[in-house]
Amino acid sequence: MSISKDKRFLIVGLGLIGGSYAAGLKEQGYHVGALTRSRKTIDYALSKGMIDEGTTELSKGFISSYDIVVFSLYPKTFIDWIAANQDLLKPGALITDATGVKCSVVYKVQEILRRDLEFVPAHPMAGRETSGVEYAASKIFKGANYIVTPTDANTEKGIEDVKEIGRILGFGRISVLSPEKHDEMIGFLSQLTHCIAVSLMTCKDSEDLASFSGDSFRDLTRIAKINDEMWPELFMMNKKELLSQMDLFASQFSKLRQALVDDDVEGMRMMMRLSTERRKLFDKKI
């Protein structure tokens, strides 16, 4: 199954991820338009050949000329956009997104969406420590995970088309997960790790230690440089799941601490052996 080359893609929100979608789709020969807040962003993307056209205005003539619309906005902004502007979309348009949390976005959007539109949610698990269209590039998707999180409201055809977008963009692995399973996974693998990195980086006035730090500390804190607008919103929109992942971790950390307090060398060794075994599984999948 493929998406015919005369289908027109609109990217709403031309940042790092939206810009990379645009670049990747253009490279594969599709017509790509952009709707974004800043004229400067559009001019940049035009100059780099990442889009065919772009606007900052909510024009029905422009927006309704697109068959497939990719929303690459913060979660709340995406929901608000649909609530306020969905009448501008082409009848029968296919909608997808790049939002990093699912349950609190997907059900809300599907609930308020016009009956003739279909929204198939997706999460491209790619990113950089930087943001903005200037850092966008189709190569950030190469080898990365692309997860489609459909619900009962979706059709087979819609799900297949959104999986196909992942293939067109060159993702390494296309998967399908429920929104719930996605949010548990992302709470553990991504949000919890960012909480740990931020806590480690801020728990001690460590400036005089910078020159002594080796790879361990650098590895654990690489993601401690964090977008402080986006992440609190992502945390809040996955609050229950993230809290439960944080508690799992805190409880295990406390167990290791207690083993040390008790001089329980065998207890520490058992955790380390399990840790070593499990980490090996993550090597193989690279």
Place this chain on the structure above:
Amino acid sequence: MSISKDKRFLIVGLGLIGGSYAAGLKEQGYHVGALTRSRKTIDYALSKGMIDEGTTELSKGFISSYDIVVFSLYPKTFIDWIAANQDLLKPGALITDATGVKCSVVYKVQEILRRDLEFVPAHPMAGRETSGVEYAASKIFKGANYIVTPTDANTEKGIEDVKEIGRILGFGRISVLSPEKHDEMIGFLSQLTHCIAVSLMTCKDSEDLASFSGDSFRDLTRIAKINDEMWPELFMMNKKELLSQMDLFASQFSKLRQALVDDDVEGMRMMMRLSTERRKLFDKKI
């Protein structure tokens, strides 16, 4: 100040670090001998030109022919070796080590050491996720930190000679710290990070998530593959300091958790901004 080329180095414990000392010193033209547990290790090191000679036996004739002795053993083994065998060492020999914890080793060894010997402790902050002489190579020291941790029992000459060993081996930065400051630093930068990685890797049955993990989780768990013989001993020998670093982290993690519970977006953002600022300092020092 330099160490004349006719000085003879003995490496006690020919593993990853001991073998890398041997290789680096040989490359700089020094005579290098090895005392280690396994004949196979010696044969390997001889075949690779990492040492000039080696033995598994506690022979006074052999051991007392060396001017400078580098101990690359587990902490307790090192202390026990000195207690049992120091009569085999050459009168006036200079002793150094590669032990990763200092207070609980340094004062004990200096207390029991023969008066004609000098022990100047050092910690080469280099390593790999693997162990054994087969992985030894002088290049693991290039650009790394080498920390000398002298006490009042040391002489200027001894301290200078042990700093010079770091320079001969090509370390990127040679520093001097008190044993106490060293153990605080290593408790925070290295031991705490390993505790976090092990806890994260073992807190959840995450095997079905391996294929979804991106760089964040991989970075935070790289060091979760851990030598379960060495690390519990290092933790135990730095127990008080490590517990205090663990508590600093746990308290900050708990603060971030509370901000999420309280919907305190501004509190989360403040931590993230501090985190981002501080992490930048660690980039510059690479």
